[in-house]
Amino acid sequence: MPLLEVDxxxxxxxxxxxxxxxxxxxENGEILSVIGxxxxxxxxxxxxxxxxxRPDEGLIRFREKSLLGLSPDSIAHRGVARTFQxxxxxxxxxxxxxxLLGRHIKFHKNLIHALLRLRxxxxxxxxxxxxxxxxxxxxxxxxxxxSDCPYGVQKRVEMGRALAMEPHLLLLDEPISGxxxxxxxxxxxxxxxxxxxxxxxxxxxxxDLRIASRLADRMIALDYGKKIAEGSxxxxxxxxxxxxxxxxxx
Amino acid sequence: MANFWQYVISGLATGxxxxxxxxxxxxxxxxxxxxxxxxxxxxxxxxFVAFTLLGLKLHYMVAFFLAxxxxxxxxxxxxxxxxxxxxxxxASQLGQIILTLxxxxxxxxxxxxxxxxxxxxxxxxLSDFKTYQIGEVVISQLSLGTFxxxxxxxxxxxxxxxxxxxxxxxxxxSENLPAAQTMGIPTRQILALSWGLAALLGVLAGIFxxxxxxxxxxxxxxxxxxxxxxxxxxxxxxLPGAIVGGLILGVAESLAGxxxxxxxxxxxxxxxxxxxxxxxxxxxxxxxxKERV
Numbered sequence: 001m002p003l004l005e006v007d008x009x010x011x012x013x014x015x016x017x018x019x020x021x022x023x024x025x026x027e028n029g030e031i032l033s034v035i036g037x038x039x040x041x042x043x044x045x046x047x048x049x050x051x052x053x054r055p056d057e058g059l060i061r062f063r064e065k066s067l068l069g070l071s072p073d074s075i076a077h078r079g080v081a082r083t084f085q086x087x088x089x090x091x092x093x094x095x096x097x098x099x100l101l102g103r104h105i106k107f108h109k110n111l112i113h114a115l116l117r118l119r120x121x122x123x124x125x126x127x128x129x130x131x132x133x134x135x136x137x138x139x140x141x142x143x144x145x146x147s148d149c150p151y152g153v154q155k156r157v158e159m160g161r162a163l164a165m166e167p168h169l170l171l172l173d174e175p176i177s178g179x180x181x182x183x184x185x186x187x188x189x190x191x192x193x194x195x196x197x198x199x200x201x202x203x204x205x206x207x208d209l210r211i212a213s214r215l216a217d218r219m220i221a222l223d224y225g226k227k228i229a230e231g232s233x234x235x236x237x238x239x240x241x242x243x244x245x246x247x248x249x250x
Numbered sequence: 251m252a253n254f255w256q257y258v259i260s261g262l263a264t265g266x267x268x269x270x271x272x273x274x275x276x277x278x279x280x281x282x283x284x285x286x287x288x289x290x291x292x293x294x295x296x297x298f299v300a301f302t303l304l305g306l307k308l309h310y311m312v313a314f315f316l317a318x319x320x321x322x323x324x325x326x327x328x329x330x331x332x333x334x335x336x337x338x339x340x341a342s343q344l345g346q347i348i349l350t351l352x353x354x355x356x357x358x359x360x361x362x363x364x365x366x367x368x369x370x371x372x373x374x375x376l377s378d379f380k381t382y383q384i385g386e387v388v389i390s391q392l393s394l395g396t397f398x399x400x401x402x403x404x405x406x407x408x409x410x411x412x413x414x415x416x417x418x419x420x421x422x423x424s425e426n427l428p429a430a431q432t433m434g435i436p437t438r439q440i441l442a443l444s445w446g447l448a449a450l451l452g453v454l455a456g457i458f459x460x461x462x463x464x465x466x467x468x469x470x471x472x473x474x475x476x477x478x479x480x481x482x483x484x485x486x487x488x489l490p491g492a493i494v495g496g497l498i499l500g501v502a503e504s505l506a507g508x509x510x511x512x513x514x515x516x517x518x519x520x521x522x523x524x525x526x527x528x529x530x531x532x533x534x535x536x537x538x539x540k541e542r543v
Contacts, residue, residue, distance in 0.1 A: 072431035073436050076431070076433060084429075092425055093422075093425070101430075101433050101435075102433060104435055161433070
Protein backbone atom coordinates (compact mmCIF):
# COMPACT_ATOMS: atom_id res chain seq x y z
CA MET A 1 0.00 0.00 0.00
CA PRO A 2 1.41 3.46 -0.84
CA LEU A 3 1.84 5.92 2.03
CA LEU A 4 0.06 8.73 0.24
CA GLU A 5 -2.37 8.42 -2.63
CA VAL A 6 -3.57 11.47 -4.47
CA ASP A 7 -6.31 10.80 -6.97
CA UNK A 8 -8.02 13.06 -9.46
CA UNK A 9 -7.23 16.17 -7.41
CA UNK A 10 -8.77 19.40 -8.73
CA UNK A 11 -9.13 22.85 -7.26
CA UNK A 12 -9.85 26.21 -8.81
CA UNK A 13 -9.80 29.77 -7.52
CA UNK A 14 -12.26 32.01 -9.29
CA UNK A 15 -11.71 31.17 -12.95
CA UNK A 16 -8.22 29.78 -12.51
CA UNK A 17 -7.80 26.03 -12.48
CA UNK A 18 -4.91 25.67 -10.05
CA UNK A 19 -4.89 21.86 -10.12
CA UNK A 20 -6.64 19.64 -12.67
CA UNK A 21 -7.07 15.91 -12.11
CA UNK A 22 -3.66 15.38 -10.61
CA UNK A 23 -2.83 11.90 -9.40
CA UNK A 24 0.29 10.36 -7.93
CA UNK A 25 1.45 8.19 -5.04
CA UNK A 26 4.23 8.38 -2.51
CA GLU A 27 5.63 5.01 -1.44
CA ASN A 28 7.05 4.26 1.99
CA GLY A 29 10.59 5.58 2.37
CA GLU A 30 10.79 7.30 -0.98
CA ILE A 31 11.65 10.84 -2.01
CA LEU A 32 9.28 12.11 -4.66
CA SER A 33 10.18 15.41 -6.30
CA VAL A 34 7.54 17.68 -7.75
CA ILE A 35 8.90 20.05 -10.35
CA GLY A 36 7.30 22.66 -12.53
CA UNK A 37 7.60 26.33 -13.43
CA UNK A 38 6.26 29.11 -11.21
CA UNK A 39 2.51 29.00 -10.82
CA UNK A 40 2.23 25.40 -11.95
CA UNK A 41 0.35 24.38 -8.77
CA UNK A 42 3.10 22.85 -6.65
CA UNK A 43 2.40 24.84 -3.50
CA UNK A 44 -1.36 24.58 -4.03
CA UNK A 45 -0.96 20.83 -3.97
CA UNK A 46 0.90 21.04 -0.65
CA UNK A 47 -1.85 23.22 0.74
CA UNK A 48 -4.46 20.64 -0.29
CA UNK A 49 -2.56 17.79 1.35
CA UNK A 50 -1.92 19.68 4.59
CA UNK A 51 -5.54 20.82 4.85
CA UNK A 52 -5.10 24.54 4.21
CA UNK A 53 -7.25 24.33 1.05
CA ARG A 54 -10.20 22.05 0.43
CA PRO A 55 -10.01 20.56 -3.05
CA ASP A 56 -13.09 20.78 -5.29
CA GLU A 57 -12.72 17.20 -6.37
CA GLY A 58 -10.53 14.19 -5.84
CA LEU A 59 -9.18 11.98 -3.10
CA ILE A 60 -6.25 12.27 -0.75
CA ARG A 61 -5.55 9.13 1.22
CA PHE A 62 -2.79 8.87 3.79
CA ARG A 63 -2.01 5.51 5.36
CA GLU A 64 -5.27 4.26 3.85
CA LYS A 65 -7.41 6.97 5.45
CA SER A 66 -8.86 10.00 3.73
CA LEU A 67 -7.48 13.40 4.71
CA LEU A 68 -10.25 15.34 3.02
CA GLY A 69 -12.14 17.73 5.26
CA LEU A 70 -9.68 17.43 8.15
CA SER A 71 -8.26 20.56 9.74
CA PRO A 72 -4.53 21.25 9.39
CA ASP A 73 -3.92 20.33 13.02
CA SER A 74 -5.61 16.93 12.72
CA ILE A 75 -3.62 16.22 9.57
CA ALA A 76 -0.46 17.05 11.51
CA HIS A 77 -1.59 14.53 14.13
CA ARG A 78 -1.89 11.86 11.45
CA GLY A 79 1.82 12.26 10.77
CA VAL A 80 2.16 14.79 7.97
CA ALA A 81 4.61 17.64 8.59
CA ARG A 82 5.47 20.45 6.24
CA THR A 83 7.73 23.41 5.73
CA PHE A 84 6.75 26.64 4.03
CA GLN A 85 8.53 28.28 1.17
CA UNK A 86 8.23 31.68 2.86
CA UNK A 87 8.99 30.28 6.31
CA UNK A 88 6.37 30.44 9.02
CA UNK A 89 8.42 30.43 12.16
CA UNK A 90 7.63 31.84 15.58
CA UNK A 91 9.97 34.78 15.23
CA UNK A 92 9.74 35.98 18.82
CA UNK A 93 10.72 32.63 20.26
CA UNK A 94 14.12 31.03 20.55
CA UNK A 95 15.31 28.32 18.18
CA UNK A 96 14.89 25.69 20.90
CA UNK A 97 11.30 26.76 21.64
CA UNK A 98 10.45 26.57 17.95
CA UNK A 99 11.77 23.03 17.81
CA LEU A 100 9.98 22.08 21.04
CA LEU A 101 6.75 23.33 19.49
CA GLY A 102 7.28 20.66 16.89
CA ARG A 103 6.98 18.17 19.74
CA HIS A 104 3.59 19.54 20.68
CA ILE A 105 1.63 16.81 18.93
CA LYS A 106 3.56 14.16 20.83
CA PHE A 107 2.32 15.45 24.17
CA HIS A 108 -0.17 13.20 25.82
CA LYS A 109 -3.77 14.10 25.39
CA ASN A 110 -4.73 12.56 28.69
CA LEU A 111 -3.81 15.06 31.39
CA ILE A 112 -3.38 12.67 34.30
CA HIS A 113 -1.35 10.31 32.21
CA ALA A 114 0.75 13.24 31.09
CA LEU A 115 1.35 14.40 34.66
CA LEU A 116 2.50 10.94 35.72
CA ARG A 117 4.92 10.63 32.84
CA LEU A 118 5.83 14.27 32.67
CA ARG A 119 9.50 14.02 33.53
CA UNK A 120 10.22 11.00 31.41
CA UNK A 121 8.42 12.53 28.46
CA UNK A 122 10.06 15.88 28.88
CA UNK A 123 13.46 14.17 28.79
CA UNK A 124 12.51 12.29 25.66
CA UNK A 125 11.31 15.51 23.93
CA UNK A 126 14.52 17.30 24.86
CA UNK A 127 16.56 14.38 23.50
CA UNK A 128 14.79 14.45 20.15
CA UNK A 129 15.25 18.20 19.92
CA UNK A 130 18.95 18.00 20.85
CA UNK A 131 19.48 15.36 18.19
CA UNK A 132 17.90 17.64 15.61
CA UNK A 133 20.01 20.56 16.78
CA UNK A 134 23.11 18.42 16.21
CA UNK A 135 21.89 17.10 12.90
CA UNK A 136 21.11 20.57 11.54
CA UNK A 137 24.16 22.17 13.14
CA UNK A 138 22.15 24.69 15.15
CA UNK A 139 24.15 24.57 18.41
CA UNK A 140 25.37 28.14 18.09
CA UNK A 141 21.84 29.48 17.73
CA UNK A 142 20.07 27.38 20.33
CA UNK A 143 18.93 30.28 22.54
CA UNK A 144 18.83 32.94 19.81
CA UNK A 145 15.51 34.48 18.88
CA UNK A 146 14.59 33.28 15.42
CA SER A 147 14.10 36.85 14.19
CA ASP A 148 17.81 37.47 14.93
CA CYS A 149 19.01 34.42 12.96
CA PRO A 150 20.30 34.68 9.38
CA TYR A 151 18.04 33.38 6.62
CA GLY A 152 19.96 30.16 6.11
CA VAL A 153 19.59 29.32 9.79
CA GLN A 154 15.87 30.14 9.78
CA LYS A 155 15.48 27.77 6.89
CA ARG A 156 17.14 25.02 8.93
CA VAL A 157 14.91 25.78 11.94
CA GLU A 158 11.86 25.45 9.71
CA MET A 159 13.03 22.03 8.61
CA GLY A 160 14.02 21.05 12.15
CA ARG A 161 10.62 21.96 13.51
CA ALA A 162 8.94 19.69 10.99
CA LEU A 163 11.40 16.89 11.81
CA ALA A 164 10.69 17.26 15.53
CA MET A 165 7.16 16.08 14.76
CA GLU A 166 8.67 12.73 13.65
CA PRO A 167 6.30 12.61 10.70
CA HIS A 168 5.62 9.70 8.39
CA LEU A 169 5.53 12.11 5.49
CA LEU A 170 7.51 15.31 5.22
CA LEU A 171 6.42 17.95 2.74
CA LEU A 172 9.33 20.25 1.87
CA ASP A 173 8.40 23.37 -0.06
CA GLU A 174 11.50 24.70 -1.85
CA PRO A 175 13.89 23.88 0.99
CA ILE A 176 16.94 25.27 -0.81
CA SER A 177 15.55 28.39 -2.45
CA GLY A 178 17.34 31.56 -1.40
CA UNK A 179 20.35 29.73 0.03
CA UNK A 180 24.00 30.18 -0.94
CA UNK A 181 25.43 27.41 -3.10
CA UNK A 182 27.35 26.01 -0.15
CA UNK A 183 24.20 25.94 1.98
CA UNK A 184 22.34 24.30 -0.89
CA UNK A 185 24.81 21.44 -0.97
CA UNK A 186 24.57 20.98 2.80
CA UNK A 187 20.79 20.99 2.71
CA UNK A 188 20.67 18.49 -0.14
CA UNK A 189 22.98 16.23 1.83
CA UNK A 190 20.76 16.54 4.89
CA UNK A 191 17.54 15.83 3.01
CA UNK A 192 19.10 12.62 1.77
CA UNK A 193 20.12 11.80 5.36
CA UNK A 194 16.65 12.41 6.77
CA UNK A 195 15.23 9.43 4.99
CA UNK A 196 17.56 6.98 6.68
CA UNK A 197 17.68 8.67 10.07
CA UNK A 198 14.02 9.50 10.57
CA UNK A 199 12.39 6.81 8.41
CA UNK A 200 10.37 9.46 6.69
CA UNK A 201 9.05 9.66 3.16
CA UNK A 202 9.57 13.02 1.55
CA UNK A 203 7.54 14.95 -0.96
CA UNK A 204 9.85 17.62 -2.26
CA UNK A 205 8.84 20.69 -4.23
CA UNK A 206 11.92 22.18 -5.79
CA UNK A 207 12.73 24.69 -8.42
CA ASP A 208 16.35 23.70 -8.80
CA LEU A 209 16.17 20.84 -11.31
CA ARG A 210 19.71 19.65 -10.73
CA ILE A 211 19.28 19.11 -6.98
CA ALA A 212 15.69 17.89 -7.31
CA SER A 213 16.74 15.15 -9.67
CA ARG A 214 19.78 14.21 -7.65
CA LEU A 215 17.68 13.66 -4.52
CA ALA A 216 14.56 12.11 -5.98
CA ASP A 217 13.76 8.45 -6.43
CA ARG A 218 10.93 9.44 -8.69
CA MET A 219 9.69 12.70 -10.04
CA ILE A 220 6.49 14.25 -11.31
CA ALA A 221 6.19 17.45 -13.31
CA LEU A 222 3.31 19.91 -13.18
CA ASP A 223 2.42 22.64 -15.62
CA TYR A 224 -0.67 24.84 -15.42
CA GLY A 225 -2.07 22.54 -12.73
CA LYS A 226 -1.78 19.37 -14.85
CA LYS A 227 0.56 16.49 -14.38
CA ILE A 228 2.65 16.37 -17.54
CA ALA A 229 5.19 13.70 -16.66
CA GLU A 230 6.00 11.02 -14.12
CA GLY A 231 8.91 8.63 -13.76
CA SER A 232 12.60 8.52 -12.90
CA UNK A 233 14.30 11.95 -12.84
CA UNK A 234 16.06 11.17 -16.16
CA UNK A 235 12.83 10.13 -17.87
CA UNK A 236 10.92 13.16 -16.67
CA UNK A 237 13.61 15.56 -17.77
CA UNK A 238 13.65 14.00 -21.25
CA UNK A 239 9.89 14.42 -21.66
CA UNK A 240 9.22 16.98 -24.43
CA UNK A 241 6.42 18.64 -22.42
CA UNK A 242 8.77 19.22 -19.50
CA UNK A 243 11.43 20.71 -21.73
CA UNK A 244 8.81 22.92 -23.32
CA UNK A 245 7.43 24.04 -19.93
CA UNK A 246 10.87 24.92 -18.62
CA UNK A 247 12.46 26.40 -21.71
CA UNK A 248 9.43 27.69 -23.56
CA UNK A 249 8.63 26.77 -27.15
CA UNK A 250 11.28 26.96 -29.86
CA MET B 251 4.60 62.38 52.33
CA ALA B 252 2.21 60.14 54.24
CA ASN B 253 -0.56 61.34 51.99
CA PHE B 254 1.46 60.43 48.92
CA TRP B 255 1.96 56.85 50.01
CA GLN B 256 -1.67 56.65 51.00
CA TYR B 257 -2.70 57.63 47.48
CA VAL B 258 -0.21 55.24 45.91
CA ILE B 259 -1.42 52.31 47.99
CA SER B 260 -5.11 52.84 47.30
CA GLY B 261 -4.24 53.50 43.65
CA LEU B 262 -2.45 50.16 43.43
CA ALA B 263 -5.51 48.36 44.78
CA THR B 264 -7.79 49.94 42.15
CA GLY B 265 -5.07 49.48 39.55
CA UNK B 266 -5.00 45.75 40.25
CA UNK B 267 -8.62 45.44 39.10
CA UNK B 268 -7.88 47.52 35.99
CA UNK B 269 -4.94 45.24 35.34
CA UNK B 270 -7.18 42.16 35.49
CA UNK B 271 -9.65 43.69 33.02
CA UNK B 272 -6.81 44.89 30.78
CA UNK B 273 -5.15 41.47 30.88
CA UNK B 274 -8.29 39.85 29.49
CA UNK B 275 -8.62 42.43 26.72
CA UNK B 276 -4.96 42.12 25.77
CA UNK B 277 -5.16 38.33 25.81
CA UNK B 278 -8.03 38.37 23.33
CA UNK B 279 -6.60 41.12 21.18
CA UNK B 280 -3.25 39.47 20.72
CA UNK B 281 -4.67 36.06 19.91
CA UNK B 282 -7.76 36.99 17.84
CA UNK B 283 -6.99 40.62 16.88
CA UNK B 284 -10.44 41.53 18.19
CA UNK B 285 -11.33 44.43 20.48
CA UNK B 286 -13.69 42.71 22.86
CA UNK B 287 -16.46 45.20 23.59
CA UNK B 288 -18.56 42.70 25.51
CA UNK B 289 -15.83 42.15 28.08
CA UNK B 290 -17.37 44.52 30.61
CA UNK B 291 -20.83 43.03 30.16
CA UNK B 292 -19.64 39.45 30.51
CA UNK B 293 -18.01 40.59 33.73
CA UNK B 294 -21.26 42.22 34.88
CA UNK B 295 -23.23 39.09 34.06
CA UNK B 296 -20.76 36.95 36.00
CA UNK B 297 -20.90 39.26 38.99
CA PHE B 298 -24.71 39.16 38.95
CA VAL B 299 -24.56 35.39 38.95
CA ALA B 300 -22.36 35.58 42.05
CA PHE B 301 -24.84 38.00 43.61
CA THR B 302 -27.79 35.74 42.89
CA LEU B 303 -26.02 32.68 44.25
CA LEU B 304 -25.08 34.55 47.42
CA GLY B 305 -28.76 35.40 47.76
CA LEU B 306 -29.44 31.66 47.74
CA LYS B 307 -27.19 31.40 50.82
CA LEU B 308 -24.39 29.63 49.03
CA HIS B 309 -20.95 29.89 50.56
CA TYR B 310 -18.81 32.74 49.20
CA MET B 311 -16.18 30.45 47.75
CA VAL B 312 -18.76 28.29 45.98
CA ALA B 313 -20.68 31.29 44.63
CA PHE B 314 -17.53 33.01 43.36
CA PHE B 315 -16.20 29.85 41.82
CA LEU B 316 -19.47 29.22 39.96
CA ALA B 317 -19.58 32.85 38.83
CA UNK B 318 -16.07 32.62 37.37
CA UNK B 319 -17.04 29.40 35.66
CA UNK B 320 -20.20 31.01 34.30
CA UNK B 321 -18.21 33.92 32.81
CA UNK B 322 -15.72 31.57 31.20
CA UNK B 323 -18.41 29.31 29.74
CA UNK B 324 -20.36 32.31 28.45
CA UNK B 325 -17.32 33.73 26.65
CA UNK B 326 -16.34 30.35 25.23
CA UNK B 327 -19.85 29.68 23.95
CA UNK B 328 -19.82 33.08 22.27
CA UNK B 329 -16.54 32.16 20.60
CA UNK B 330 -17.75 28.75 19.44
CA UNK B 331 -21.36 29.59 18.56
CA UNK B 332 -20.99 33.07 17.10
CA UNK B 333 -17.43 33.96 16.18
CA UNK B 334 -16.40 30.68 14.56
CA UNK B 335 -19.48 30.54 12.30
CA UNK B 336 -18.85 34.19 11.43
CA UNK B 337 -15.23 33.44 10.60
CA UNK B 338 -16.33 30.52 8.42
CA UNK B 339 -18.35 33.01 6.41
CA UNK B 340 -15.25 35.17 6.24
CA ALA B 341 -16.46 37.96 8.50
CA SER B 342 -14.08 40.91 8.56
CA GLN B 343 -12.24 41.91 11.70
CA LEU B 344 -14.53 44.91 12.07
CA GLY B 345 -17.59 42.70 11.66
CA GLN B 346 -16.39 40.47 14.45
CA ILE B 347 -15.80 43.47 16.69
CA ILE B 348 -19.38 44.58 16.04
CA LEU B 349 -20.51 41.08 17.04
CA THR B 350 -18.86 41.54 20.43
CA LEU B 351 -20.63 44.90 20.73
CA UNK B 352 -23.92 43.13 19.98
CA UNK B 353 -23.23 40.50 22.62
CA UNK B 354 -22.54 43.30 25.09
CA UNK B 355 -25.90 44.95 24.41
CA UNK B 356 -27.77 41.65 24.65
CA UNK B 357 -26.12 40.87 27.99
CA UNK B 358 -26.89 44.37 29.26
CA UNK B 359 -30.56 43.80 28.50
CA UNK B 360 -30.60 40.36 30.12
CA UNK B 361 -28.85 41.58 33.25
CA UNK B 362 -31.27 44.51 33.58
CA UNK B 363 -34.25 42.19 33.05
CA UNK B 364 -33.24 39.41 35.42
CA UNK B 365 -31.13 41.36 37.90
CA UNK B 366 -33.13 44.57 38.08
CA UNK B 367 -31.82 48.06 37.48
CA UNK B 368 -31.77 49.40 41.02
CA UNK B 369 -28.47 49.67 42.79
CA UNK B 370 -27.78 46.91 45.26
CA UNK B 371 -25.05 46.37 47.78
CA UNK B 372 -22.93 43.32 47.19
CA UNK B 373 -22.29 41.15 50.25
CA UNK B 374 -18.61 40.40 50.59
CA UNK B 375 -16.42 38.62 53.14
CA LEU B 376 -13.89 41.49 53.19
CA SER B 377 -14.92 44.83 54.65
CA ASP B 378 -14.27 48.24 53.16
CA PHE B 379 -14.48 49.83 56.62
CA LYS B 380 -12.21 47.58 58.61
CA THR B 381 -8.76 49.06 58.19
CA TYR B 382 -5.16 48.24 58.96
CA GLN B 383 -2.48 50.77 59.76
CA ILE B 384 0.97 50.22 58.28
CA GLY B 385 3.25 53.07 59.38
CA GLU B 386 1.28 56.14 58.47
CA VAL B 387 -0.65 54.46 55.69
CA VAL B 388 -4.14 53.14 56.26
CA ILE B 389 -5.48 50.37 54.05
CA SER B 390 -8.88 48.76 54.13
CA GLN B 391 -9.31 45.04 54.29
CA LEU B 392 -11.05 45.12 50.93
CA SER B 393 -8.26 47.06 49.21
CA LEU B 394 -5.65 44.76 50.64
CA GLY B 395 -7.60 41.72 49.48
CA THR B 396 -8.17 43.22 46.04
CA PHE B 397 -4.49 43.96 45.57
CA UNK B 398 -3.51 40.54 46.87
CA UNK B 399 -5.89 38.68 44.59
CA UNK B 400 -4.78 40.83 41.64
CA UNK B 401 -1.13 40.00 42.21
CA UNK B 402 -1.92 36.33 42.72
CA UNK B 403 -4.04 36.11 39.57
CA UNK B 404 -1.38 37.88 37.48
CA UNK B 405 1.29 35.57 38.86
CA UNK B 406 -0.70 32.40 38.13
CA UNK B 407 -1.55 33.70 34.70
CA UNK B 408 2.10 34.47 34.01
CA UNK B 409 3.10 30.95 35.04
CA UNK B 410 0.40 29.47 32.83
CA UNK B 411 1.48 31.43 29.76
CA UNK B 412 5.24 31.22 30.19
CA UNK B 413 5.83 27.88 31.87
CA UNK B 414 3.26 25.39 30.64
CA UNK B 415 2.64 23.61 27.38
CA UNK B 416 -0.78 25.16 27.06
CA UNK B 417 0.90 28.53 27.49
CA UNK B 418 3.41 27.67 24.78
CA UNK B 419 0.54 26.67 22.49
CA UNK B 420 -1.22 29.94 23.34
CA UNK B 421 1.85 31.98 22.52
CA UNK B 422 2.41 30.07 19.29
CA UNK B 423 -1.23 30.51 18.27
CA SER B 424 -1.20 34.24 18.86
CA GLU B 425 2.09 34.72 17.09
CA ASN B 426 1.44 32.73 13.94
CA LEU B 427 -1.84 30.89 13.61
CA PRO B 428 -1.19 28.94 10.38
CA ALA B 429 2.19 27.78 11.63
CA ALA B 430 0.66 26.72 14.94
CA GLN B 431 -1.91 24.67 13.04
CA THR B 432 0.79 22.99 11.03
CA MET B 433 2.45 22.01 14.30
CA GLY B 434 -0.74 20.15 15.21
CA ILE B 435 -1.86 22.72 17.80
CA PRO B 436 -5.67 22.72 17.97
CA THR B 437 -5.85 26.48 17.51
CA ARG B 438 -9.63 26.74 17.91
CA GLN B 439 -9.59 25.13 21.33
CA ILE B 440 -6.64 27.28 22.32
CA LEU B 441 -8.42 30.46 21.21
CA ALA B 442 -11.59 29.40 23.02
CA LEU B 443 -9.48 28.88 26.11
CA SER B 444 -8.12 32.42 25.77
CA TRP B 445 -11.66 33.79 25.62
CA GLY B 446 -12.63 31.78 28.67
CA LEU B 447 -9.56 32.84 30.64
CA ALA B 448 -10.11 36.48 29.76
CA ALA B 449 -13.70 36.32 31.03
CA LEU B 450 -12.52 34.57 34.17
CA LEU B 451 -10.05 37.36 34.95
CA GLY B 452 -12.76 39.92 34.20
CA VAL B 453 -15.34 38.35 36.52
CA LEU B 454 -12.69 38.13 39.23
CA ALA B 455 -12.15 41.89 38.91
CA GLY B 456 -15.93 42.43 38.90
CA ILE B 457 -16.44 40.47 42.11
CA PHE B 458 -13.80 42.54 43.89
CA UNK B 459 -15.09 45.83 42.44
CA UNK B 460 -18.76 45.24 43.21
CA UNK B 461 -18.59 45.72 47.01
CA UNK B 462 -16.97 49.15 46.64
CA UNK B 463 -18.89 50.35 43.59
CA UNK B 464 -22.33 48.87 44.43
CA UNK B 465 -23.99 46.61 41.92
CA UNK B 466 -26.13 47.71 39.00
CA UNK B 467 -26.23 46.61 35.34
CA UNK B 468 -23.76 49.34 34.36
CA UNK B 469 -21.35 49.18 37.25
CA UNK B 470 -18.57 47.72 35.08
CA UNK B 471 -18.74 50.42 32.42
CA UNK B 472 -16.11 52.66 33.95
CA UNK B 473 -13.73 49.88 35.05
CA UNK B 474 -14.09 48.37 31.58
CA UNK B 475 -13.14 51.63 29.87
CA UNK B 476 -10.27 52.06 32.32
CA UNK B 477 -9.14 48.51 31.62
CA UNK B 478 -9.27 49.26 27.91
CA UNK B 479 -7.23 52.40 28.39
CA UNK B 480 -4.77 50.49 30.56
CA UNK B 481 -4.37 47.80 27.92
CA UNK B 482 -3.69 50.42 25.27
CA UNK B 483 -1.31 52.25 27.58
CA UNK B 484 0.68 49.05 28.06
CA UNK B 485 0.60 48.11 24.39
CA UNK B 486 -2.51 46.22 23.39
CA UNK B 487 -0.73 43.00 22.50
CA UNK B 488 1.52 42.82 25.54
CA LEU B 489 0.39 40.92 28.63
CA PRO B 490 2.96 42.44 31.04
CA GLY B 491 2.04 45.78 29.46
CA ALA B 492 -1.61 45.33 30.48
CA ILE B 493 -0.59 44.76 34.10
CA VAL B 494 1.81 47.71 34.18
CA GLY B 495 -0.75 49.89 32.39
CA GLY B 496 -3.48 49.00 34.89
CA LEU B 497 -1.31 49.78 37.90
CA ILE B 498 -0.05 53.06 36.45
CA LEU B 499 -3.58 54.15 35.61
CA GLY B 500 -4.84 53.26 39.10
CA VAL B 501 -2.03 55.16 40.84
CA ALA B 502 -2.28 58.13 38.46
CA GLU B 503 -5.98 58.67 39.04
CA SER B 504 -5.60 58.21 42.77
CA LEU B 505 -2.84 60.84 42.90
CA ALA B 506 -4.82 63.22 40.69
CA GLY B 507 -7.91 62.75 42.82
CA UNK B 508 -5.91 63.34 46.00
CA UNK B 509 -3.70 66.27 45.05
CA UNK B 510 -5.71 68.14 42.43
CA UNK B 511 -9.39 67.46 42.82
CA UNK B 512 -11.56 64.41 42.85
CA UNK B 513 -13.27 65.91 39.78
CA UNK B 514 -10.02 65.57 37.82
CA UNK B 515 -9.54 61.91 38.72
CA UNK B 516 -10.37 60.59 35.25
CA UNK B 517 -9.14 63.60 33.30
CA UNK B 518 -5.64 63.40 34.68
CA UNK B 519 -5.39 59.67 34.19
CA UNK B 520 -6.33 59.90 30.54
CA UNK B 521 -4.04 62.88 30.06
CA UNK B 522 -1.16 60.62 31.03
CA UNK B 523 -2.30 58.06 28.48
CA UNK B 524 -2.40 60.66 25.74
CA UNK B 525 1.09 61.84 26.64
CA UNK B 526 2.51 58.31 26.71
CA UNK B 527 0.92 57.42 23.40
CA UNK B 528 2.29 60.61 21.81
CA UNK B 529 5.80 59.53 22.75
CA UNK B 530 5.32 55.77 22.27
CA UNK B 531 2.40 55.06 19.94
CA UNK B 532 2.93 51.32 20.38
CA UNK B 533 2.25 51.64 24.14
CA UNK B 534 4.72 51.16 26.97
CA UNK B 535 5.59 47.52 26.28
CA UNK B 536 3.99 46.98 22.87
CA UNK B 537 6.10 46.14 19.86
CA UNK B 538 3.70 45.74 17.00
CA UNK B 539 4.28 49.11 15.35
CA LYS B 540 8.02 48.97 15.64
CA GLU B 541 8.21 45.65 13.87
CA ARG B 542 6.05 46.69 10.98
CA VAL B 543 8.47 49.43 9.99
